[in-house]
Amino acid sequence: METVKHELKTNGTFFSLVCKKNNYKTEEINVMQNTVNQLLKISTTSKKPGMLLGHIQSGKTRSFLGSVGLGFDNGFDAAIILTKNSNALVKQTFERIEGEFSECIEEDKLAVYNIMKMPVKLRKFELKKKLVIVLKKEKKNMQRLESLLFEMYPDLATQKILFIDDEADFASVAYDNVKDKNIIDLKVIAGQIDGIRARLSDAAYLQVTATPYSLYLQPDDMTVHEHKAFQPKRPAFTELVPVHDKYVGGEMYFDKAKEDGHMASYLYHEIQEEELEILRKSDKRKVKVNYLLTGERYDGIRSALIHFIVGSKIRNIQQEKTNQRLEKYAFIMHTITTKASHQWQEEVMLHMEEQLREAIEKEDPVFDQLVRAAYQDFVRSQMKGIYFPAFDEVLSNVREALIEEELLIEIVNSEQDVDNLLDKSGELKLRTPLNFFIGGQILDRGITIKNLIGFYYGRNPQKFQQDTVLQHSRMYGARPFADIAVTRFYTTKRIYDVMEQMHEFDAELRRAFESGANSGEVTFIQKDIDNTILPCNPNKILLSSVQMLKPGKRMLPTGFQTIAKSYLERQMKKIDKYMEVMKHTAKAVHPKDARCFLIKKEKIQELLAMIYQTYEFEDGYEWDLKTYCAVMNYLSEETDTNRKGYVWIILRQNRNMARIRKSTDRFEDAPDTKQDELKIARNLARVVPALILIRQNGAEEQGWRGGAFYWPVLVTPEETKTTVFAGKGVKER
Structure with a gap:
């Protein structure tokens, strides 16, 4: 994000100290300068915070402590650091801050307090120092903060204060119709934060997290938009913490x-x-x-x-x-x-x-x-x-x-x-x-x-x-x-x-955010009881059943065994015959490869249903065919070209993939070849999806039951928008 910079003092006592101790790289210093510059320039609140976004355990604390030091050198008088509801985390944060600013503390330029262990009466001499107050996001701690600012030391409420919400996720987000006690408590705390912030004359608000999606993706009105997407409630600004090489x-x-x-x-x-x-x-x-x-x-x-x-x-x-x-x-x-x-x-x-x-x-x-x-x-x-x-x-x-x-x-x-x-x-x-x-x-x-x-x-x-x-x-x-x-x-x-x-979900949403993909929108969809696609509430992001759809993604069943050979051979005769009919009724055929052809999605659904009958699944594995087909249908309909409702088929035969991968002793999950059918599928899947159909020989020495079968791999189109699909059982690789 480009920022019109104020003239920041970058050689002050506090920032120079933390820079010396942490040996920050240039890109890290740039993030801190951008963060403080925007906190000084832009109005930030718990509802519209500044955001310092990093990876889990990736050095976010280094960055926010540097920002605190730079803030102290540029007009901030106090920093209030809100941690998760954990005494251990309060202690860890307190110890870290004391260590980072030890020289400033010894020279009486800074005082650091755990709010529950503060002296009963601070003197004017003490209140003239820069202050850091650490507290956990818990009701009694918040009440103590309110008393501190507005009853015990009201002069503090007139100073320039920086709130830092560390490990921020639910603390400032209010969900409707939520019964979970922890989230209800957090809604109360969010209200307390807002109440305190509103009574301060000059305060800024910075959230620090690696998991910001409940913040970025919460819509303003909780209603479905016309185009099945929810406009995120963006923070006032976002700075990305650089990822170090270790x-x-x-x-x-x-x-x-x-x-x-x-x-x-x-x-x-x-x-x-x-x-x-x-x-x-x-x-x-x-x-x-x-x-x-x-x-x-x-x-x-x-x-x-x-x-x-x-x-x-x-x-x-x-x-x-x-x-x-x-x-x-x-x-x-x-x-x-x-x-x-x-x-x-x-x-x-x-x-x-x-x-x-x-x-x-x-x-x-x-x-x-x-x-x-x-x-x-x-x-x-x-x-x-x-x-x-x-x-x-x-x-x-x-x-x-x-x-x-x-x-x-x-x-x-x-x-x-x-x-x-x-x-x-x-x-x-x-x-x-x-x-x-x-x-x-x-x-x-x-x-x-x-x-x-x-x-x-x-x-x-x-x-x-x-x-x-x-x-x-x-x-x-x-x-x-x-x-x-x-x-x-x-x-x-x-x-x-x-x-x-969840990792893929995390990585893809981060990529979409960083690149500005989809004009800042994220699409949320779900499958209803009639197997049709509907928009869904973004609270679906909180469920473990979500699937991420993105360009060029592969989706396939794994962890299966074929049915008994005698039954398999009878079923495969039907499937092979159906395949021949499909090829003759194709809408289009690839000019250089007759094994690639365009077919209506309804016909492919029937084919997949027959293939499904040839599988048996191990414990812990499944192939939710309805969801698989629902995803395929959705992707084939998301275009206004003359290929709407169609899917490319890429057919391959006579393959001998083992059921178990020897190197890891796990089920094989890559029956497709990157330089052959997968490359072709991704080239063809521009506006509609492609389905790779690989006819495996299924030899017993490869761990199968001695009969041929088809292994489908669905490939999403290049023009797929970042989409959160609320469904279960689709195996993604």
Whole structure:
């Protein structure tokens, strides 16, 4: 965003100090200067805020603290920093600010307060300093702020104040007809913020977040616009926090993970829903503690613990080899918020640790087998050019770590004293070389965790909003690639798919915002009971069932097996015959390739229904054919050309794709070839979609049942607008 700049003082005491401490790059300084310049120039409120938009765990705090320093040098007298409702996050923020501005505090130029621990009576001398007040977005804290500004120290209300709403999402957004207690409370807090802001003579409002979509996409009137799109309620201005070169986010965990051989393709390990249920509540009838090292039902959490220990020791050996300091490492287990569940999970993990020690003492071969399996997994993801230790050296180090009790299994939740949780820098304290944290709400967002190389996630995404699920991704942030090589992420297939959808949702909306695509509009649609497309309320953005439609996107079924060969052959005769008739009735045929032709969408729907009858799906996988067809119908109708209502078919035959990809042991999800049919499909899909139909031979040695079948891949048109489709079960890749 281009801004008419005021003459900012950029060499003042406060800004010079934070610049020196943080060694900001030029692009970061430009963002801070633009932010403060616009806060001085433009009227901002909680309803029309300035926005500092970054990625999760990507350095947003660096940017807003720089903006605070620059603001103090250019006329702001006080900064009021609103955090999420967490004592730990208040402490972390307070410690960070004190550290950044320590010299200014020592020279009596600045005072930093936690609002709930402020002195009863501040003297005039103290009130002449610049002030930073940190408080959480909670009703009593807000009432204390109101009393502070308008009763105890009314002169403060006449000064120039900067409000910073850190991790802003719902706090300033009011939804109608919402029954969730947390959101109702946030509506009350939003009202308190507005009330305080209205009584101040000179205040600016800056929101800092990585998940701003409830802010950007909330419409002004909550009514459907004529063209099925909602005009976003934009902030007064938006500045984008630059992403540093060490940042690891959703692109690594979901996009790069699809590249064969890339270290990211080994990050995700699937766990079973049954295992999550076992770990959610105490049930010693289901959990046989003497079989934790061998029982199949504990395979996921056992693998997680072993991988964490082995990965940490591999990194320590590598650090020792290059004369680096040996780092301590962290793992998070985050499945449910109740205290009883945390205690049960801690009990299970402590039993598992004890059994590992017993296996060492008894020289039980199961210990070597478990360590070797994790070691071999890390061999696959090792980085070229980095020393990788021999198995015996790793085994010896793992054995010693367990005997010497380097592993700490600890519950981290709101019941604990915050002072015991955080270190001097405000980060989660790593007490031992191996820190296995079992957590709840306190890990939801904001708290920084160093050297995190393992994440076991089991929260139910159907019960969350988009913002919350993304913020649970504590594995995002600055991560050395050598750590990524030994990082593993454990969750169910269902949750992984939801998180992948949300990552894509996040990335595509950000891209649309940054590029100005669709003239700032986002289209929201849903499928009604008659399978037709209707506009829908933007609160659909809060559901995990949303699908993002964008240019050139592929959509296809995965995780299926073909039906029995005898039934399959009969069904395929019908399908092949139908295909021949379709080709002869095509509206148009590609001049250079007769295997590409244009067909009415209704005929393709009938074809897809027949193909659907040839599939059987594994647990956790599905192909919602109605939604798939609804998306195809919508895309084929979104044009005013003579191809409206049509779909391109790209036909390929005699393929031999394996059902399971050997490199990752996961279901194949790319039956189409990038340089052949996919390239052609994307060239043809300009105004209407293309459907790639690949006739696989389905050989038994490839994991199928010995009969041919068709595998459809839907490709969205180049002119597709950014669209949020509220439907379920469409597998996107």
